[in-house]
């Protein structure tokens with residue numbers, strides 16, 4: 001079974017070819033037009049997807065040494081995301097399915113982030129827990145089977161990725177700040193500055209308070225020492241990152257206690273964070289969990305995760321009809 005999958009939910013145009021559950025290519029074209037605006041500009045994202053999509057699909061097919069005639073189904077990201085961006089991928093996938101007379105598969109982006117953990121050879125067994133941490137979501141998910149995922153906890157305000165990006169902005173770093181905080185944190189002291197951790201019930205998260213406490217702290221410090229941020233950048237990055245990771249891992253620990261499930265995966269853009277990856281593994285050793293961490297290329301937005309999800313949907317006969325339309329909203 002050969003599946004061509006397209007991901008275009010935000011500012012990455014990506015295409016992947018998957019044969020019988022094995023990813024043969026995962027080509028990703030990023031967009032640099034947004035840098036100078038300090039965030040993704042939806043209209044510019046849609047236009048860049050339109051420019052990128054044909055060459056990206058060609059590259060994905062060529063890398064996998066496949067031709068259009070080999071394709072058995074075409075998959076695309078249906079939701080959630082920027083509606084204009086999603087529309088480009090959806091219309092392309094529909095046109096291609098129609099032209100090739102092959103079935104169409106609609107994939108949920110957040111489900112796909114979780115199932116990225118089924119791409120590597122060493123895979124978790126069901127049921128497993130997944131901490132999904134991305135630019136727009138922070139969730140703890142129980143994966144009962146590939147297509148039966150249950151959200152048991154999530155953020156009540158900002159996502160973990162937003163916590164990284166917004167504090168990075170306060171530190172004067174360009175968008176998206178998450179990867180830069182990670183880079184500087186490696187040279188800093190994570191215990192130097194203490195930021196309050198929220199007390200949120202159940203398995204839910206909150207990150208908006210952290211941003212505010214960093215803001216007030218920086219305002220107070222820079223009043224007396226104008227160069228405070230510059231002189232303490234690596235320690236500030238390390239301390240903020242450490243706080244975010246503590247908030248996340250505290251709830252993972254609680255989820256293990258509540259569910260008894262000891263196989264833990266991470267997913268989403270923030271799972272590329274080296275501190276989170278290291279500390280999850282360390283927590284796994286300490287508590288006897290089996291941990292799974294996807295390769296970097298399957299953490300941030302990519303079509304490989306859409307392809308693997310589509311493969312399981314294909315096996316289950318879950319196809320979409322031509323009337324299917326993309327949705328910006330996140331309901332599963």
Ligand code: ATP
Pocket residue numbers: 010080081109113133134135136137160161162164165176177178179182268269270271272273274299300301
């Ligand atoms: P969603 O998946 O919720 O719809 P999204 O697709 O925009 O949102 P992803 O592409 O999965 O999100 O992740 C992007 C986020 O990951 C950004 O907030 C970015 O800063 C963050 N991120 C990427 N790499 C790192 C890293 N090394 N450390 C911390 N954060 C990172």
Ligand code: MG
Pocket residue numbers: 010011012301
């Ligand atoms: Mg992106």
Ligand code: FE
Pocket residue numbers: 109113134135268269300301
């Ligand atoms: Fe994403």
